[in-house]
Amino acid sequence: KQEVTQIPAALSVPEGENLVLNCSFTDSAIYNLQWFRQDPGKGLTSLLLIQSSQREQTSGRLNASLDKSSGRSTLYIAASQPGDSATYLCAVIQGGSEKLVFGKGTKLTVNP
Amino acid sequence: EAEVAQSPRYKITEKSQAVAFWCDPISGHATLYWYRQILGQGPELLVQFQDESVVDDSQLPKDRFSAERLKGVDSTLKIQPAELGDSAMYLCASSLGDRITDTQYFGPGTRLTVL
Numbered sequence: 001k002q003e004v005t006q007i008p009a010a011l012s013v014p015e016g017e018n019l020v021l022n023c024s025f026t027d028s029a030i031y032n033l034q035w036f037r038q039d040p041g042k043g044l045t046s047l048l049l050i051q052s053s054q055r056e057q058t059s060g061r062l063n064a065s066l067d068k069s070s071g072r073s074t075l076y077i078a079a080s081q082p083g084d085s086a087t088y089l090c091a092v093i094q095g096g097s098e099k100l101v102f103g104k105g106t107k108l109t110v111n112p
Numbered sequence: 113e114a115e116v117a118q119s120p121r122y123k124i125t126e127k128s129q130a131v132a133f134w135c136d137p138i139s140g141h142a143t144l145y146w147y148r149q150i151l152g153q154g155p156e157l158l159v160q161f162q163d164e165s166v167v168d169d170s171q172l173p174k175d176r177f178s179a180e181r182l183k184g185v186d187s188t189l190k191i192q193p194a195e196l197g198d199s200a201m202y203l204c205a206s207s208l209g210d211r212i213t214d215t216q217y218f219g220p221g222t223r224l225t226v227l
Contacts, residue, residue, distance in 0.1 A: 004154070034215075043116070043203055043218035044155070089154055099168070100216065102154025 002027045002094045004103035012109040013080055021075040021106045023090030028068050031093040035064050035075050038087045038105065047088075048075070080110045114138045116219035118204050124225045130192035133222045137186070137206030143167075145216060146179055146189050147203040155203055161187060194226045 036044040048064040087105040117136040147155035163184040181187040207214040
């Protein structure tokens with residue numbers, strides 16, 4: 001059974017700092033990996049989707065990388081801002097099931 | 113920008129009562145998903161529809177949960193009777209097709225509290 005782990009569970013940084021969020025998964029047979037953002041009490045917003053054949057994706061200040069063979073992904077946020085404060089969720093689509101399997105998320109707080 | 117709509121946003125009920133949640137996907141999206149997210153956890157898929165047909169309901173507790181998408185557009189998720197452990201956020205998502213590359217767009221969710 002696929003398990004997705006996100007470390008750290010919570011992270012607090014000062015504004016302007018560059019930071020990295022980590023995601024690992026136990027079964028490397030995935031179709032793709034997605035990073036989502038969730039604001040308190042709200043739904044999820046898709047940030048980046050990396051296909052299994054890709055190594056990274058970039059959107060603005062966000063860069064996500066994927067190392068499928070080692071079962072790891074990182075989300076890099078450059079020049080963090082207070083508006084980046086949210087919970088960031090990593091999810092994979094497992095080969096054969098086509099289901100999104102989520103991690104528990106990393107709660108990010110960016111202090112002004 | 114088109115969004116997934118859900119109602120109600122919040123629901124408080126007593127155990128053993130019936131509750132229902134409604135979801136209206138983005139227009140033209142054939143695939144609709146219901147997820148349950150317990151506080152501090154990631155969402156877990158309950159049921160997936162392709163048009164009006166159920167594609168996957170393997171994680172739906174069928175003794176008390178039911179879901180329908182009669183005309184292949186909006187959908188209703190029902191719980192009867194509700195139990196304390198059902199307290200969670202219920203998220204609806206939709207995607208254009210059923211390809212694994214299709215992005216899922218999520219609604220704001222319904223926060224259920226069972227007393």
